[in-house]
Amino acid sequence: MSFLEVLYFIVPSAIFYAAPLILVAIGGVFSERSGVVNIGLEGLMVIGAFVGILFNLLYADTFGSATPWIALIAAMFAALLLSLLHAVASITFRADQVVSGVAINLLAAALSIYLVKRIFDKGQTDFITERFSRYNVPFLSDIPIIGPLFFKSVYNTSFFAIGVAVLAWFVIYKTPFGLRLRAVGEHPMAADTMGINVTRMRYIAVMISGGLAGIGGAIYAQTITNDFGHATINGQGFMALAAMIFGKWHPLGAMGAALFFGFAQSLSIVGSSIPIISEIPNVFLLILPYVLTILALAGFIGRAHAPLAIGKPYIKGQR
Amino acid sequence: MSNRATNLLVPIISVILGLLVGAVIMLVSGYDPLKGYAALWNGIFGDLYTIGETIRQITPYLLAGLAVAFAFRSGLFNIGVEGQLIVGWFAAAYVGVAVELPKIIHLPLAILAAAVAGAIWGFVPGLLKAKFRVHEVIVTIMMNYIALHVTNALIRTVSDGGDRTGNIYASASLRSEFLQNLTEFSRLHFGIIIALVMVGVMWLILEKTTLGFELKAVGFNQNASQYAGMNVNKNIILAMVISGAFAGLGGAMEALGTFEYVSSKGGFTGIGFDGIAVALLGMNTPLGVVFGATLFGSLKYGALNMPNAAGIPIEIVEIVIAVIIFFVASGYIIRLLLLRASAKKKEAK
Numbered sequence: 236m237s238f239l240e241v242l243y244f245i246v247p248s249a250i251f252y253a254a255p256l257i258l259v260a261i262g263g264v265f266s267e268r269s270g271v272v273n274i275g276l277e278g279l280m281v282i283g284a285f286v287g288i289l290f291n292l293l294y295a296d297t298f299g300s301a302t303p304w305i306a307l308i309a310a311m312f313a314a315l316l317l318s319l320l321h322a323v324a325s326i327t328f329r330a331d332q333v334v335s336g337v338a339i340n341l342l343a344a345a346l347s348i349y350l351v352k353r354i355f356d357k358g359q360t361d362f363i364t365e366r367f368s369r370y371n372v373p374f375l376s377d378i379p380i381i382g383p384l385f386f387k388s389v390y391n392t393s394f395f396a397i398g399v400a401v402l403a404w405f406v407i408y409k410t411p412f413g414l415r416l417r418a419v420g421e422h423p424m425a426a427d428t429m430g431i432n433v434t435r436m437r438y439i440a441v442m443i444s445g446g447l448a449g450i451g452g453a454i455y456a457q458t459i460t461n462d463f464g465h466a467t468i469n470g471q472g473f474m475a476l477a478a479m480i481f482g483k484w485h486p487l488g489a490m491g492a493a494l495f496f497g498f499a500q501s502l503s504i505v506g507s508s509i510p511i512i513s514e515i516p517n518v519f520l521l522i523l524p525y526v527l528t529i530l531a532l533a534g535f536i537g538r539a540h541a542p543l544a545i546g547k548p549y550i551k552g553q554r
Numbered sequence: 555m556s557n558r559a560t561n562l563l564v565p566i567i568s569v570i571l572g573l574l575v576g577a578v579i580m581l582v583s584g585y586d587p588l589k590g591y592a593a594l595w596n597g598i599f600g601d602l603y604t605i606g607e608t609i610r611q612i613t614p615y616l617l618a619g620l621a622v623a624f625a626f627r628s629g630l631f632n633i634g635v636e637g638q639l640i641v642g643w644f645a646a647a648y649v650g651v652a653v654e655l656p657k658i659i660h661l662p663l664a665i666l667a668a669a670v671a672g673a674i675w676g677f678v679p680g681l682l683k684a685k686f687r688v689h690e691v692i693v694t695i696m697m698n699y700i701a702l703h704v705t706n707a708l709i710r711t712v713s714d715g716g717d718r719t720g721n722i723y724a725s726a727s728l729r730s731e732f733l734q735n736l737t738e739f740s741r742l743h744f745g746i747i748i749a750l751v752m753v754g755v756m757w758l759i760l761e762k763t764t765l766g767f768e769l770k771a772v773g774f775n776q777n778a779s780q781y782a783g784m785n786v787n788k789n790i791i792l793a794m795v796i797s798g799a800f801a802g803l804g805g806a807m808e809a810l811g812t813f814e815y816v817s818s819k820g821g822f823t824g825i826g827f828d829g830i831a832v833a834l835l836g837m838n839t840p841l842g843v844v845f846g847a848t849l850f851g852s853l854k855y856g857a858l859n860m861p862n863a864a865g866i867p868i869e870i871v872e873i874v875i876a877v878i879i880f881f882v883a884s885g886y887i888i889r890l891l892l893l894r895a896s897a898k899k900k901e902a903k
Contacts, residue, residue: 329884333633334830338880345869345875349867349869350583470821517707518706525699526700532692533688534686
């Protein structure tokens with residue numbers, strides 16, 4: 236296999252694996268930039284995946300090939316509702332945000348499997364029939380090198396994810412809303428003094444993170460696994476959390492990190508058919524994203540700074 | 555109402571609310587909650603066998619709870635108990651199958667190996683926290699996944715490509731014929747004694763030693779501890795190492811007592827994450843952990859009876875546990891409501 240052929244093989248698969256990670260990591264950026272830790276991304280993804288698959292199975296006959304996209308909307312609202320629970324606990328009830336996130340993860344995993352067993356009478360759902368399908372982008376896929384790399388047999392969801400990342404960058408860095416969001420996460424008291432409603436901003440941010448994580452989970456389920464069971468998401472949410480940190484809480488950074496982690500994931504899956512890479516024991520590729528995240532945090536790969544007010548509930552009038 | 559009473563009431567109210575939410579969910583999804591909870595009760599206390607199995611299930615929960623609670627007392631959030639438990643499980647099982655020694659050496663060696671493995675896994679986030687101020691929550695989450703993948707790879711290597719090791723030698727086993735005979739041949743093993751001893755050890759360290767005093771001081775206020783001449787960094791690392799050792803011992807319970815082997819895992823055991831619930835419910839005290847572990851261990855084991863006896867998926871119990879965590883974490887609001895209620899009572903008087 237020539238080097239170029241290897242690239243043609245790996246790059247599309249990396250982008251394919253990265254799409255859900257990008258969306259969920261961007262969700263994490265919104266929440267954490269507002270000062271709310273969201274360990275619950277994993278659970279929000281699980282609910283998104285479950286509702287996405289369930290909707291797809293129930294309404295495939297009604298909506299036909301549009302089903303996966305409408306399922307994304309259903310998944311978004313379901314995860315948004317669950318994230319509200321996290322928001323209420325960690326913003327209004329002043330709960331420890333990490334603990335609340337852990338509870339979200341436990342709850343989502345248990346609730347979704349409970350419902351699967353109730354509805355399907357077995358441990359996982361049936362396979363969906365309407366899925367996102369690959370296609371070649373007209374004209375663009377004919378460009379030499381770039382065409383086969385980025386535009387041949389791609390999923391629309393990948394473009395969607397990258398679009399959301401760019402949009403998130405614009406919202407967070409170029410709009411008044413984004414400025415307020417960052418202010419609330421860095422110094423809520425100063426923001427409050429300037430008339431920004433800290434509680435409202437944080438609620439909105441957590442709900443955005445919930446919605447995006449839900450979409451991410453539904454995309455993952457409808458492109459990669461095509462059914463839902465207890466092992467469907469299996470750590471993707473935490474991987475997205477890692478991508479968010481590795482990308483230094485910046486939307487485009489998070490996208491880059493997610494693409495890289497997608498690359499590592501696809502290598503660990505398709506790598507065995509590629510010379511040289513098949514020589515590397517699989518375990519190193521599997522742990523690579525996590526090791527890199529730790530190194531990034533420790534400052535070996537540029538210092539990563541979390542938003543200043545992260546993890547602390549804002550209590551009016553308290554110094 | 556005194557502060558102490560409210561502190562005790564918050565977990566109790568949380569548990570009651572959790573069970574109520576569980577009942578509502580069962581009701582809404584068309585199951586009979588009374589039948590469900592009856593099946594749960596029988597699954598825990600039905601006969602001597604189930605009681606033995608319940609106590610067996612409580613054992614690793616005790617140690618996982620201690621691990622989380624110990625780190626909490628020093629102001630650290632160890633989400634990595636899951637990973638530390640997995641490496642401990644592997645280390646104990648490996649020592650159990652690799653060599654055959656007299657029991658008096660072999661068993662302590664296997665237990666020690668688990669504690670050391672867990673301690674090493676806790677050392678890394680401790681060191682990074684102390685030296686680079688890296689938040690331990692993220693590092694321990696990442697270490698969980700590294701533990702999962704690394705032990706799976708090691709199991710494949712050790713077992714020549716298989717997905718589980720052979721059974722450990724009897725000389726490394728915690729199994730006890732006495733306890734088994736007592737409980738109609740459940741898998742109850744001596745690990746429960748080790749776990750209870752560790753509860754005492756944690757109490758001793760925290761309440762009776764200088765080390766414990768310093769650890770708690772660091773947990774309350776790092777700056778004040780530094781000013782008082784304590785080595786904050788050393789204490790942070792020590793807290794994580796000891797916490798990891800507790801978690802590693804939890805793994806040893808599974809390796810040497812319950813299963814007597816280690817198999818590669820598709821996902822986490824969940825014991826480490828439930829340890830967070832145990833510690834929270836127990837308000838991070840050794841005695842509290844005993845209560846928390848007893849409750850959650852019983853619920854977890856009892857749930858296994860629910861599909862057969864009442865046709866209800868076991869996940870209902872995990873939902874209940876998650877809801878309990880929510881309420882305990884939101885203790886602020888429960889306290890507020892309690893305060894208002896007691897204030898009203900005073901006015902009425």
